[in-house]
Amino acid sequence: MDREISRILVVGGGLLGTSFALAVHRACPSLVVECVEPNPEHRARLIQHAAIAHVYDDVRHIEGEYDLAVLAAPPDVCIAYLQDVARCASIVIDVCSVKQAICQAAEELRLRGQFVPSHPMAGKAIEGPRAADGDLFRDRPWIFLEDWAPPARVVALVERIGARVTIIPSAEAHDAMIACVSHGIHVTSLAAMLASDDKRRQAYPSLEQVSGPAFWDITRLASSPSAFWADTLLQNRENVVSYLQTLREQIAKFEEAMRSQDREHLVDLLNRSRLARETWESSRP
Structure with a gap:
């Protein structure tokens, strides 16, 4: 699995995005994880994390190619970033808790096969990277959609960080x-x-x-x-x-x-x- 995914971009350095970076670093320390975070306060915290190799302040400044990009921002922001992020990543997943709108946007952008909608059932009532926890996803369901089937290497990574892969039929369900x-x-x-x-x-x-x-x-x-x-x-x-x-x-x-x-x-x-x-x-x- 490490050979197939070597570079990861996390778009959004809030609770979920930062927790994902910490979890990946703990489970797969050889993977390179970089991040996009426009909030200066959050960005300052992210720079201190050894789990994150580099932090961009804007998606327009992304350089290089990534094996996986994780959209970890509010739903409307993820939709707005989807096309730009898809240009620099082989696979794009999101962690939004609403699926129909972003799936429709991915359809319109013709990203089937590249975009993988997902949703980890994990979180806290506290926002931002200060609440991040590398164990946040452990033993928690990580939902994928049957009609947007995830690649095996994405499933393997999610299982590696301790989450339970759960498949449900569709975005509507x-x-x-x-x-x-x-x-x-x-x-x-x-x-x-x-x-x-x-x-x-x-x-x-x-x-x-x-x-x-x-x-x-x-x-x-x-x-x-x-x-x-x-x-x-x-x-x-x-x-x-x-x-x-x-x-x-x-x-x-x-x-x-x-x-x-x-x-x-x-x-x-x-x-x-x-x-x-x-x-x-x-x-x-």
Whole structure:
């Protein structure tokens, strides 16, 4: 695998891009990893990493040829960079959490066979290279699409850094699934934070002092970078809105059971939720 991929370009030195560079350097120290990062503060941090041989400040300044380029920027930025990056790399993959828009752009640019859409299910609520972690992808799903099949050497690299390769049918299936287990959950976390904050400001100014693990767990994602998530949610808006409608329906059932003091219905909802969780846990890799 090392002989087939020797030079890698990471476009975007944020959490995912930098974590990928660190993971590759740890697993395959002979590979040369370079990066593109326009943010001066992030670029200064990247230069300090031994895992990254060189940092460009703009895609227009890229020199040489790469065996693999990894687009690790917000979805709209990845789409904007796709054509330029494809000129200097044999294979281009992305790590965006929305797939339909970038796949459509790749189709229009006639990049089938060169572009490989992918999505590692890994991250943190903290942005930027300061939060980078070479173990970020270990034992996490790394999604590829069946109708945009990845080359064996890309699969081998992803497995080498510890991720679990997962294949799903299409970009449409990906975006619908991710709305259920990531994007919709993200909005739920933010809404829970705002609901508690309203109570804090209105009547309970010391509410955070009595907050237990459940509160901090469910609101963790409220710390995430806003601009990035606004773009991501808007790109997958139809699927996310569909999930939120289903979520509202489920919340309404709990609300009605409590409003009507229907203990039997409430117990049924609680049991169904517990059993669903147990089923998911038993199917977890």
